[in-house]
Amino acid sequence: MALLGNKFNDRHLSLGLHEQIYIDKPAIQEIKDEIIRRNNSIVNQLCLNVMENSVHRIEMELSEEEKNEAKLHFFQQAGIPGIIGVVDGTHIKILAPKKADQHMYYNRKGYFSLNVMLVCDYRMRIRYADARHAGASHDSLVWNSSELRGTLQRKYDGGERSTWLLGDAGYPLEPFLITPFRSPEVSSRQSLFNTKHSKTRNIIERSIGVLKNRFRCLLAARQLHYSPQKATQIQIGAS
Template sequence: MSQSSVSRSIHRVTAAINSSMFCAKVRFPMTQVERQAAKEIFASATSPFVGGTIGAIDCTHVSILAPKRHEEAYVNHHGYHSLNVQMICDPTLKILNVNAKFPGARHDSYIWSSSAVRMVMQRNFEIGNHNLFLIGDSGYPLEPWLMTPLTNQPEGTPKFLYNEALCKARNPVERLFGVLKATWRCLSQQRTLLYDPGFTGQVVNACSVLHNIRLREGIYQTENEFTEPRTNDIFVNQDAPSSTAKRIQDRLIANFFT
């Protein structure tokens, strides 16, 4: 088969998955029933966090060919061109949300601030759902609906125990990136997708759909496919949290870790 035929097939299949399967297979919990089910999955996980957690969030870089327009925006802090892809998953590594629209120079917190999921979480909080959280690393801002670690806490203190539990509970999202890139090698740093950023985002979406299908069907054991080490960002978000977010965090620490 010629290279042009392969390329047309890839474009057609990727477009079909994005148009007909993506919204159904990669779905953030929107209804009360779905949110309760997500809470129960986290509560029964090997490393649970506090009640109310429905997802772990993080970003990963997908290497791309230098685009012709705004090339500098795609150079990430590691020095290569990429998309910075935000994902949210549950403890089983099921992908709940994908945002593959931002260039590599955009930081995780910026992508989150522009995320539709953030608006959903904020709206739920404003109508009274105050026991609903995502968990992220220190690159994200502390918000009433997004719990993040505290820096430099003495070992054995309640805040240290909170950090420890949060980091263990959000480990699945880091494992997810390893599983995805071990399965779909085109997403790994050792490969470079030779497409424009828009189509690269569609490829990421398609791989996410296929990942969730494989997970549902039990086609692989995820523990055996975590083969690519992950390089964590060293950025620490310096924005001052709101008093409401700090109060909620303090309440969780007092109720669950004292």
């Protein structure tokens, strides 16, 4: 350790156990601080190494029992059958990236961000997270390029016809993704469906709120003081 080398010469480092050495209190505290700093650095690096290649997380492989439990819960909420989860996007504020990339990260709300797509289940657990996209990306682009969509498409092509996610109007209507009607007439059947859809879907907004309050660095008032790449890893780690 460099610090020990600064405090003692080579002879001191080779002393046997039968010899005594005296270290003053400031030196002891400095040694303790150095040990703590190095240990924290190692732990932080290990965490970052785990997340280094993680730009999305998917845990949507549900058993039939889990699917049935989810479908029952969501049906009891507002009467929409076959729902196993809810998808939505949220913006994670970051520092301004390098100038050449700023146009990609400047979102419609007026700040630099990542557009993160999340899916939660009926227990408010995050089952999928995709944090690869810059803040200027539309929700539909994030969805269309996600591994989740590919997974659901393969399941649909394989014969799964009674399982859906719910998403807001920012997402495309798909055989496995139900979105609300656009501009329905008041008191129409479509308007009633939209009310039920919104009541069922609000669980994702609550889940995002819980996530950001647990990891407060994700709040817009705080923002992540890192590069977009590192901010992506932090978001996935939090999810």
